[in-house]
Amino acid sequence: MPQLTIVYWRDMPAQIIVKAGRTKESRKLDERFEQAIDMAAMRSGASETDAYLEEWRRETSEVSGDLAEIADTTQQNLEAEFDQERLKALIANGGHAA
Secondary structure: OOEEEEEEEEEEEEEEEEOOOOEEEEEEEHHHHHHHHHHHHHHHHOOOOHHHOEEEEEEEEEOOOOOHHHHHHHHHHHHHOOOOHHHHHHOOOEEEOO
């Protein structure tokens, strides 16, 4: 059964990985997510390498279907769910959800 993994920095998603056995599909989210993570890290004082790296986490769940479709759909959903206003709120809160 395929596994969907979403990689987060604190509560901000950054990447999607869908894997079944040795087959894998991955998607980076839009560049605005990377920029938002960098801004939140600097604001929260986590710009030092160790502090920054410690905040990365993965959430994994089992899924079914075509790996590429799952990756594409998840990417579209996250990019819609985390609009610019939500990213701004996360940046202001140091990357944490309120």
